[in-house]
Amino acid sequence: MPAPKTPTAILLLVCKDTPGIVTRLTSFIAEHGGNLVDVDFHVDADDSGEKLFLGRLEWELPTFTLPRASLPAALETVCTPFAGRWTLHFSDTTQRIAVFVSKQDHCMLDLLRRTSFDDVDAQIVLVVSNHLDLKPLADHAGIAFHHIPITASTKQAQEVAELELLKAERVDVVVMAKYMQILSPTFIEGFPNTINIHHSFLPAFVGGKPYHQAFARGVKIIGATAHFATAELDAGPIIEQECVRISHRDTVQDLIRKGQDVERSVLSRAVRLHLLHRILPYGNKTAVFA
Structure with missing residues (x-):
């Protein structure tokens, strides 16, 4: 021991x-x-x-x-x-994590594995999703699952509910593990400690379907970026990045498969650095004391 x-x-x-x-x-x-x-x-x-x-x-x-x-x-x-x-x-304060997800499970699974094996002193205390797809995964892990569907007409009220939930559960950091929603300025102001994983090597290919954009451009390298969420889409201070080489033989599905492997590792490293208090944001940059 x-x-x-x-x-x-x-x-x-x-x-x-x-x-x-x-x-x-x-x-x-x-x-x-x-x-x-x-x-x-x-x-x-x-x-x-x-x-x-x-x-x-x-x-x-x-x-x-x-x-x-x-x-x-x-x-x-x-x-x-x-x-x-x-x-x-x-260092001995156990931090409380809320994981926000939509339908993709690969980043959430990786975070569950790392926290369960005490890779960092942290606990995932709740999962928030706008879909029900990953509820069985949260249930199996014994973590409270909150289904909060969001539409254009309900977004403001639902984000208020999310912020109240985070406060009630004393959450320290939100991890957007493929949560396919844009957070409003009100949410970011209420909870700035929010880390997002974007499936692209920012600042290239912001927004949706970046692997399709990369395929259309014939790029030879794809990557993933973990950053602090801001009101501006995919523009927050960058924490961690990684890339992988691809070739003309790769299809869009190959890019997605390779990209998801990178997303997992990039997000987990960013979360770990944050939990170890090794990230210092300033302006739209970060100093990462790794």
Whole structure:
């Protein structure tokens, strides 16, 4: 039986790049007995050309002298001078996932397998679908299935119901595992922690039937993209991508088959990175501290 992992605290920070940020943060951790296990940072520019500091720090908690309840207030004092945005996470907090699906099962099956084998400390607590096709799969896994059909006339009310459900179930992240719906700005504003898998190597072939589009163009590489969902179709900050070579001998069905294999791996990696707090969105980009 593997030894239990040492619990850690994880700080993600994005702010204007100024001298002394790393020194101030690492000194704060050291002053309180924290043992740093991972430090990673990057400097980039925003749309105006101003330099941004992007950082991730992780330290062990058993020797840290500040109690968890006091840590947010202490970090507020440390981070406020940098006038940025920061979040604090704990590695031993089991995160709760809602999987949104339509009719295709390959991504949902992969997520079920990975969470059941403790690939990450997370639990799929509910499945939401606009169809009933995957209810037997959720039932077999013992996961609550919520059938919420959506039409143009009911979309607003149904999304309100979905948001209320996510709040009631204390969901941390929504994974759109082939959920063939466009989320409204209202939904995204209410639940920004939403990851989508798109069956194309974005920004190429957005929208529906990208494999058919790729076949028509005679491309030699297809791929998949996991990204944060935004109100704009297939335009959110990209988390993970992968591609596979194809040839002139491949049919559309071959492209779909190969593409689904890539979709599974890309989505699972993106979800795992998010659950490990290794993704820092800024603007329409992400820093992925893998």
